[in-house]
Amino acid sequence: MYIEKINSPKDLKQLPIEQLSVVADEIRTGVLNRVSHHGGHVGPNLGFTEATVALHYVFNAPEDKFVFDISHQSYPHKMLTGRAKGFLDVNDMDAISGYSSPLENPEYDNFEIGHTSTSVALATGLMKGRDILGGTENVIAVIGDGSLSGGEAFEGLDTAAELGTNIIVIVNDNEMSIAENHGGLYKNLQLLRDTKGQAELNFFKALGFDYTYVEEGNDVAKLVEAFQKVKDIDHPIVVHIHTEKGHGYTPATTNKEAWHWHMPFELETGQVKGGHGGEDYGDLLGQLLLDEMKRDPKLVAIAAAVPAAMGFTPERRKAAGKQYIDVGIAEEEAVAMASAMAKRGAHPVFSTPATFLQRTYDQLSQDLAVNGNPAVINVLGSSVYGMNDFTHICFFDIPMFSHIPNLVYLAPTTYEEFVAMELWAIRQEKYSVAVRVPAMQVVHSAEAYDTDYSNLNKFKVAKRGERVAIIAAGDFYQKGEAVQQALANDGIDATLINPRYLTGIDEDLLEDLKKDHTLIATLEDGSLDGGFGERIARFYGPSDMKVLNFGVKKALYDRYDVNELLRDNNLLDEQIVASIKATL
Secondary structure, eight states: OOGGGOSSHHHHHTSOGGGHHHHHHHHHHHHHHHHHHHOEEOHHHHHTHHHHHHHHHHSOTTTSEEEESSSTTOHHHHHTTTOTHHHHOGGGGGGSOSSOOTTTOTTTOOOOOOSSSOHHHHHHHHHHHHHHHTOOOOEEEEEETGGGGSHHHHHHHHHHHHHOSOEEEEEEEOSOSSSSOOSTHHHHHHHHHHTTTOOSOOHHHHHTOEEEEESOTTOHHHHHHHHHHHTTOSSEEEEEEEOOTTTTOHHHHHSTTTTSEEOSBOTTTOOBTTOOOSOOHHHHHHHHHHHHHHHOTTEEEEESSOGGGGTOOHHHHHHHGGGEEEOOSOHHHHHHHHHHHHHTTOEEEEEEEHHHHGGGHHIIIIIIITTTOOOEEEEEOOSTTSOOSTTSOOTTHHHHHTTSTTEEEEOOSSHHHHHHHHHHHHHOSSOEEEEEOOOSSOOOOOOOOOSOOOSTTOOEEEEOOSEEEEEEOGGGHHHHHHHHHHHHHTTOOOEEEEOOBSSOOOHHHHHHHTTTEEEEEEEEEEESTTSHHHHHHHHHTTSSOEEEEEEEOSSOOOSOOHHHHHHHTTOSHHHHHHHHHHHO
């Protein structure tokens, strides 16, 4: 195999061009080997394999700088830059991340990247830095057509065109985002594909870019030819290549959305290894919204390119019809649109993972909360049990959202409480509401939950005891129950409280606890710094009440083992019990 002997792009350049397609096939085999064992992004990497081989064959990395948007399509790049064992040998797969990483390879990976629409903006910084320092290297930004819907992509293109010096933007057009593309821009991309790049109406030219089109985006020889023509160019140019998402693996080309990212699977059949059992909050949310749409014609579900995260399969999207909209990778637009939709009298619900809501803090604060419009934001995956690579950590949401004035942030503890809070949030007309959708295993309860949460910041006492009060928020409520029971087994009759609200405190209850309690323990499935527990500790600061805050210390955690993370942060049930008993 060629790939076993390629330790850097210099080795690739020794091969005749006729052998590059063989290298591409070997890389594709390596990618499939990794993702079938380890899981990961399938379609984006298979579709960009030939382009990666051609880029490294023509350009001179690491002198020439590559920036991969999201970098979920960087597996072939990794295989050509000394990391092939992480794809060929199952024992080495954990050493390789799913994204570009200077910590992993500082020579060839320029940035830690995991979010979308950033590559061109980052590349403009490399452009300007090169020009200021008198460099001559090529700057190459790779961006998929789906990522072009993000505002930062436009800002980067806008700046790059004005800078006017060497930048080569590779637009990898596979006619897909994670699901289907949405937005007016894609009509122009389709026109450019239909006319083989010859249409007079050209978005990129209108911005000031030179432009060239490659129809055969999975033909390595054609790509080498195109890249050779633009190498060392002295002005900005877009190389628009038409690729096939999932190229070379039939299951991935047959169902492109399902194979964007995939769990480990049987390579021969595409079947998930071990199957998937149990309920899922995303799926349950999707069904809940679809059912509520039948009752409420004003309800509109909003997605930002990840409809599957909220359980909106293609079938459910079709069933929702005009009551569903996907704005593309544009969370800022989603929140602003939701706010204005609510202003007009509709009942908008925007659902997306917490890590992506980081992009829209200003809209949550200004467009939504300042105006007080009754839109609903479902915050997904907010848990130590969610995504675990550090570009996608989802448990910094409580510090981010709970301090926004005029926003109500609810933390349900079970599926039934989630339904009660969600339906109240949709049907009420007074508050901007965010719901921290549980992210752990689905927990059911026979408890009769409130249906009205307009009496804000009133905590619920589940069990009244003395000496110790455990205030356990959201996903960690069941942990609170376990701690309370363990303390009871040791003769300590602790109070257990479900706070329900993350944006305020129940001062009357907290004051009342002073009568017969000496210790408060707060449990939250998220960051300690700026978190819910600190608000409780601040309330008790001037008093004799002792407060223990249990949560995750602020840090960049990457590909962690969740049990080790819990242990390192003193979050195992027995550790919490021991800390409480030692403090007493």
